[in-house]
Amino acid sequence: MQEKTLIADAQRGDLDAFNRLVLAYQDMLYGQAFRLMGEKYAAEDATQEAFISAFRKIKSFRGGSFRAWLLRIVTNACYDELRRRKRRPTTQLEPVNEENEPIESPNWLTDPGESPEIAAQRSEIRAALELCIQKLPIEFRTVVLLVDIQGLDYTEAARVIRRPLGTVKSRLARARVRMRDCLSNYGELLPTSFRLLEESE
Amino acid sequence: MSDDISPKEWEAMSAYLDGQSGRKERERLERSLEQNPALSEALEGLRQTRLLLRSQPKIRASRNFTLSPEMAGVGGESSSSGLTVPVLRMVSILASVLFVVIFAGDLLASGSFVSDVPFRSVSEQESALMEKVAPQLAVPEEAMEGIETGQADSSRAFEMEQVEPASEFETEAPARMLETVPQRSSEIEKAGKDAVVPGTLESPEPDRFSLFKEFFFENSALRFLEILLIVVAVTAGVGVVYLNRRYQERE
Numbered sequence: 127m128q129e130k131t132l133i134a135d136a137q138r139g140d141l142d143a144f145n146r147l148v149l150a151y152q153d154m155l156y157g158q159a160f161r162l163m164g165e166k167y168a169a170e171d172a173t174q175e176a177f178i179s180a181f182r183k184i185k186s187f188r189g190g191s192f193r194a195w196l197l198r199i200v201t202n203a204c205y206d207e208l209r210r211r212k213r214r215p216t217t218q219l220e221p222v223n224e225e226n227e228p229i230e231s232p233n234w235l236t237d238p239g240e241s242p243e244i245a246a247q248r249s250e251i252r253a254a255l256e257l258c259i260q261k262l263p264i265e266f267r268t269v270v271l272l273v274d275i276q277g278l279d280y281t282e283a284a285r286v287i288r289r290p291l292g293t294v295k296s297r298l299a300r301a302r303v304r305m306r307d308c309l310s311n312y313g314e315l316l317p318t319s320f321r322l323l324e325e326s327e
Numbered sequence: 328m329s330d331d332i333s334p335k336e337w338e339a340m341s342a343y344l345d346g347q348s349g350r351k352e353r354e355r356l357e358r359s360l361e362q363n364p365a366l367s368e369a370l371e372g373l374r375q376t377r378l379l380l381r382s383q384p385k386i387r388a389s390r391n392f393t394l395s396p397e398m399a400g401v402g403g404e405s406s407s408s409g410l411t412v413p414v415l416r417m418v419s420i421l422a423s424v425l426f427v428v429i430f431a432g433d434l435l436a437s438g439s440f441v442s443d444v445p446f447r448s449v450s451e452q453e454s455a456l457m458e459k460v461a462p463q464l465a466v467p468e469e470a471m472e473g474i475e476t477g478q479a480d481s482s483r484a485f486e487m488e489q490v491e492p493a494s495e496f497e498t499e500a501p502a503r504m505l506e507t508v509p510q511r512s513s514e515i516e517k518a519g520k521d522a523v524v525p526g527t528l529e530s531p532e533p534d535r536f537s538l539f540k541e542f543f544f545e546n547s548a549l550r551f552l553e554i555l556l557i558v559v560a561v562t563a564g565v566g567v568v569y570l571n572r573r574y575q576e577r578e
Contacts, residue, residue: 141401145393145394148392148394149391152391152392153386153388155388156389156392157385157386170389170390177392178394178399181399182399252383252384255379273345277381280345295347299340300338302337302377302380305376305380309376
């Protein structure tokens with residue numbers, strides 16, 4: 127069945143039609159949530175919350191890109207969760223060891239960029255990329271995920287983040303530069319062309 | 328290398344890779360790339376980064392995210408309750424408007440029980456007064472004859488200045504009549520006071536309750552309709568508030 131028909135049925139309250147849309151888009155939404163949140167369970171919660179919210183709001187969908195509409199909802203769900211976490215941080219500010227002594231250099235403060243060998247041990251370029259993505263500020267991360275991972279064009283991305291086109295352009299450029307600088311720390315993991323480029327510098 | 332290139336140049340190169348730059352911007356950048364090898368290297372680095380990002384495999388959902396009716400809030404009642412609130416709201420508004428129209432029309436048509444009933448009660452008072460006083464107003468026949476004779480005599484006396492005084496009988500009649508009239512007047516006054524009905528112009532404190540009763544039961548069908556409309560409007564309004572609160576709690 128066509129997406130438009132499913133959307134129209136869902137707008138009339140047909141849950142089965144909506145669930146078919148869920149099956150079509152759940153990988154995309156979960157992927158976006160996972161890369162924004164950086165952890166599985168938070169991503170699952172955000173994805174589920176986004177689909178529930180989408181079903182309740184689907185009558186307000188007035189056409190255009192359904193994919194961009196869903197991405198906006200899941201991005202907002204992630205932002206809400208990140209804001210909640212910021213208000214109620216769960217990690218101790220001064221972590222202690224088993225003897226209840228403060229740890230001087232806890233591993234959660236270490237920069238994976240500073241020790242590429244550790245990351246290289248994972249022997250996955252994908253892990254390096256994910257780490258670099260997680261190091262980006264949230265507003266840069268959102269844009270780079272929307273354009274380079276989800277494949278949205280600038281206009282769609284601007285609709286998702288509700289910012290002007292120029293903001294998308296500048297955030298994307300800065301995110302890519304930061305990604306490039308971050309990935310240079312994982313030189314051995316990168317494709318040959320990338321390594322050659324680094325060596326020439 | 329990143330430090331040598333301005334943010335504007337990075338932005339131009341990033342947009343250039345995505346084919347999002349305008350013709351003039353593209354031409355300007357291409358000229359710069361030819362002249363500046365550092366810029367070309369930066370562009371190549373950016374292209375590689377972009378390629379790496381775009382070559383990332385899609386992440387598969389860790390589980391199924393389809394919604395159950397409970398999660399979607401469409402369990403049994405809610406499909407109909409989606410319509411219930413607007414319908415109830417409309418019913419409440421219509422009943423209220425209808426009530427106001429009918430009540431206003433009723434008041435205008437009947438002239439309102441406040442202004443109209445005292446007016447009617449004045450005429451009722453008059454008739455009641457007349458009924459009570461009428462028997463006392465009846466003047467005896469002989470007195471009437473006396474009045475007539477006296478009037479005739481006096482008029483004749485007026486015409487002829489030198490006339491013999493009238494007989495004793497004839498002169499007594501008007502006198503008796505004159506005595507009787509004040510006596511009757513006081514009786515009438517007394518009877519009139521007795522005959523005053525509540526709610527008249529002479530009474531400063533009309534019986535509002537009886538007037539309301541009269542107004543209320545005058546057209547019982549209309550009153551019943553008005554009460555029914557009020558009940559419908561209030562019930563539907565309370566229903567809307569209750570359902571809205573339930574939806575909010577659920578959300």
